[in-house]
Amino acid sequence: MKKMNMLVRLAMVAAMAGAFAACATTQPRESAGEYIDDSVITARAKSLLAADDLFKSFQISVETYQGVVQLSGFVDSQKTVDKAADFVKSVKGVKDVKNDLIVK
Numbered sequence: 319m320k321k322m323n324m325l326v327r328l329a330m331v332a333a334m335a336g337a338f339a340a341c342a343t344t345q346p347r348e349s350a351g352e353y354i355d356d357s358v359i360t361a362r363a364k365s366l367l368a369a370d371d372l373f374k375s376f377q378i379s380v381e382t383y384q385g386v387v388q389l390s391g392f393v394d395s396q397k398t399v400d401k402a403a404d405f406v407k408s409v410k411g412v413k414d415v416k417n418d419l420i421v422k
Contacts, residue, residue, distance in 0.1 A: 348384060356382040363405075363412070366405055386414045389416070399419045399421060
């Protein structure tokens, strides 16, 4: 009887372990180094945009994840949208730019 209880408990523990493993996230996560790199890229991109007179009058949000920079906000022309993306692409470490700026 003790062996039977022990087997039942082991089976339950194995089933619970399998359930927890199945619920584990499979999304890639940023390491601490990647997070710091992304923070540096974001800071450089923001300062580059802030230093240019064309972008000073707009609120452009800059976020970076694994080297991909996302720009969002409102600007006055398509030329400004394109120029913002070109500026940010010049920042060291930028792999790609997701340009979500909207012409208002």
